[in-house]
Structure formats: C-alpha cells, structure tokens
Amino acid sequence: MAETTETGLPRAVAIAWGMQEVPQRGPNRGLSHERIVAAAIEIADAEGLAAVTMQAVAKSLGFTTMSLYRYVSGKDELLRLMQDAAVAVPEKVSLPGDWREALRVWAGLVRDAFHAHPWVLGIPRGQVSVLMPNSVRVADLGLAALRDLPLADEEKIGVILTVSQYVTSTVELELNLADEGVVAVTPEGLDLLSQVVTPDRYPHLAPVLLAGNYLETQPVATGADEGIDAGYEFGLELIISGLDRRVHGQSARGVGDGA
C-alpha cells in the first residue's frame, strides 16, 4: 500500500537513498530533505517525539510550515526518514572473529542506537522499511557477524531479525519501566494489589509478587542499570546458546559430529 514513485520504490526509500531529485532551479532558499530530517531529529532528541510537529520543525529552520510539504509528502514520510537516520551505526566497525562475540557486539550496536534516540521506539509501526539505508547497513553487518556460520541465507536473516527484534523490545521495556516507574507502586499499593492477585487465582505469580521478586525483577527500582543489563544479556545469551546448539547439529534431530 505504500505509495510507490515512478522509480518503483516507496518514496521514503527513494528519498533516503538520495534518488528523489529535488527539481531545482528557482529561488531555493536552502531547504532540503537532509536539513528537514536533521531539524526534526534535533527536536525529538531534545523534547521528545510529541514535540515534533510540522510547525515546530519548520519554525526551527526559519520557514513556514507549508514549505516542508515540497520536500516531504506528509508527516508519515518525515517520521520514516527520521527513523532510518536515527538508527545509524558507526562508519567503521570491526567485528570479532568468533561469531558469538560478533553477534554480541552487533546487538550492542543496535542497542546503542536506540539508547541514543529512544524516541524511535515511539514512531507508529507499520512504517519501517527494511530497504532504508541504515537498515540495509545494519543487516549487512549482521550477516558479516554470521559470516562463518554454516547456515543458509534465509536462516541467517532469520537470526538477525530475531536478535534485532529482541534488542528492540528489551530497550522498549526498559524505557517503559523508566518512565512508568515501578516506584509508582507504594507499599500500600502492593498491599491492595495482593488482595486481588491471590494465590488461588494466580497460583504461580502471587507468591512471586508477594516475595517482591516480580517487581524487583523489573529493574529501575534500584536506579542501577545492573538489573536491566542482566536481563538483556540473559535473553541474548539464550538466543546465542540456542543458535550454537543448532549449528552444532544437536537440536531435536539428533546428536551430531564431534567437531
């Protein structure tokens, strides 16, 4: 459904790759896709995604709101461009030789990008394109990390999708907790809650909640990042471990070679 240009690509993709030429010739007071996206990102970094309105972006550039529409078909398109620009990864990246370590580094790069621009996670979904420049770059790096693994291309892509999805949702959860604040639950609140989260209705969770292990596991409470990072690594290692096992041929099928 994404509007396709005469080039056969979604407009945002064409723009991001610099293929959507701005006609030129005329006054040209200096507006461009790049400047618009950069201004929008600056606002998002400073004041959050909600502050990114067409009027605010235009104003910060010294233009009227409507001038933006000559470069961007609407706010949706601007958001897509912002999203891709924000998940940039360092120009030079050297990945370790061991695929497990390389995958950890790669996951860390993705995670860092989200930490640098957390508002990316607030962009309405259904607007991500795997064909945008930075998505392509990240995918390429991911495949590089798995270079030596005896897997089919489709499987490698499956792995990097799984890992990047995992990283995404981990950061998302992290941010949710950070501003929702488990702190919002006072001891009295917990007391009240335990009247309704009873062992007979929630036999497995109730004991954990009462022991304080449920909310404590949701980090932030301590203010330290330890809990968060531990949770992040826990899941990542689960995936890596599962992949390791699969590669060594001892999944459900059977036990393989002794290599």
Add this chain to the structure above:
Amino acid sequence: MAETTETGLPRAVAIAWGMQEVPQRGPNRGLSHERIVAAAIEIADAEGLAAVTMQAVAKSLGFTTMSLYRYVSGKDELLRLMQDAAVAVPEKVSLPGDWREALRVWAGLVRDAFHAHPWVLGIPRGQVSVLMPNSVRVADLGLAALRDLPLADEEKIGVILTVSQYVTSTVELELNLADEGVVAVTPEGLDLLSQVVTPDRYPHLAPVLLAGNYLETQPVATGADEGIDAGYEFGLELIISGLDRRVHGQSARGVGDGA
C-alpha cells in the same frame, strides 16, 4: 511518573482491577469504565486505532465527548485500559506437561491475542503496566509453563519476558510487512536499488539482495503465511533450545567444560 491515586497504585491499574469506585448516586445514565473501553475496542477492531478519538467513542455510546472525562482521566488512560483488555487469554487453558511444549503453547496464546487485536501494537509505548489484570494473568500462565524448571523466580520471569517480547516484535514485523507490502518494490525498483546497494559497500547483504533471498525472506510476497510462521518458529525454537541447554548446564560461553 505515572499518576498515582490515593490507593498507592497507578490510576489505570486501580480502574482495571475494579478498585476505582465511581462515586454513584445521581442521574447515572449508564456510562461506565467497562462500556467505554468496550466501545473503544470495537472501534479499534473495526477501523483501526486512529479512528479511536474521544469524540468517536462518546458518539458510539450516545454521549457527548466530555462525559468520558468523568470516568477516564484522558486519552492516555483509555489507551492503557484498552491495551490490557485486548490481550485477554482464554479463561480455561491447559498447558502440556513438557515445559518446551508448554512454552510454545503459551507463546501461541500471546500471539493469538495480538492477531485478534493488532492495533494494540500501535499504542504509544511507555504505557504498559505489568500490573494490569491481563498482564498478570499472562505472566501467571508463563510461570506455570516453567513450573518444573530448576530456575530461580527471577530467571523464569526473564524467560517469559524474553519470549513475550520476541512474540510481540514478530507480530509487529509481520504486520509492518503486511501493510507496507514488499510488493511495493517492483522489479525496476529492485534494479535501481541494486545500483546503490553494491557489493563493495554491502559485501554481505548485496549478494543476498540480488539473489532475491532478502526480500523473499520477508514474507507476504507469496501471500502465504508459511514464511511468516516459519520465521516465528525459527526464533522461538532458538530461545527454547538455548533455555534447554542452559537448564542442562552447558551455556554457550563455557562450551569447553563438557556436560
């Protein structure tokens, strides 16, 4: 930061558990939290999240927009209540004895819930509470699936977080592709793209893209669900496999120290 009621719980949590009493006595023409949330969900199911405006919800109930504000502090709170109500899981669920199979079933329940109300994924983040009724229910079931596993409570919670996060992002990706449509890329578009996604700049991805394996792996193109489901199961099995290995005492890090 979430506004806390005098009960010591976030307002949305109190409402969802039925602890936020509506004062009563007076005209009372029949509005209630439940009816408002149900009406909003009906609109979201039929026309998408964007169609859920305070005015639309009120109108569908035959009330004025402002009447809603007596029950709900604002749209944010309404969205939180909708979210929790939407991820409901069947009343009676029997999980298989084997934890691997139980985890698969559990993940499937979560996945079904998102499929039934895909707009849930469009709700702005930072508004999820793990203390809402259905979240608690789902967590309880997840712990039930892991009942017999020799893991600490914190670790079990880590596992169900990892799995539910994975399921969430899988469905999200799936929906993105469904309405973004890889179809939007014509053969000419792919041609154009290959001029910029070159083997020298993207050594690992370019060959895959040219072979058609990149976009094909992103399903939908075929219209069949096979690709999607295969991708979903691939990642899930990776996690389960990793967990299995961990439980059996041989993590990826210490491959050397045999079982």
Add this chain to the structure above:
DNA sequence: ACCTGAACACCGTTCAAGT
C-alpha cells in the same frame, strides 16, 4: 452526581497566491 454546550489551543493538510 452526572452530563452538556460552548470554547480554546493545537494539529496536519489544502489551495491559491506571491516572487
């Protein structure tokens, strides 16, 4: 007490007009 009516500030987007 519950609900309404009118109003406010703001948003994305259009269109015709200026240079």
Add this chain to the structure above:
DNA sequence: ACCTGAACACCGTTCAAGT
C-alpha cells in the same frame, strides 16, 4: 521553482452551566 498566507477540518481538553 520555491515559499507564503489564509483557511479548513479535526483533535484533546477546560470550564462553567444545567438537571
């Protein structure tokens, strides 16, 4: 050609007023 000005339809939310 690029940009502006005025205007439109819509949104969430407020406040004082009705019953």
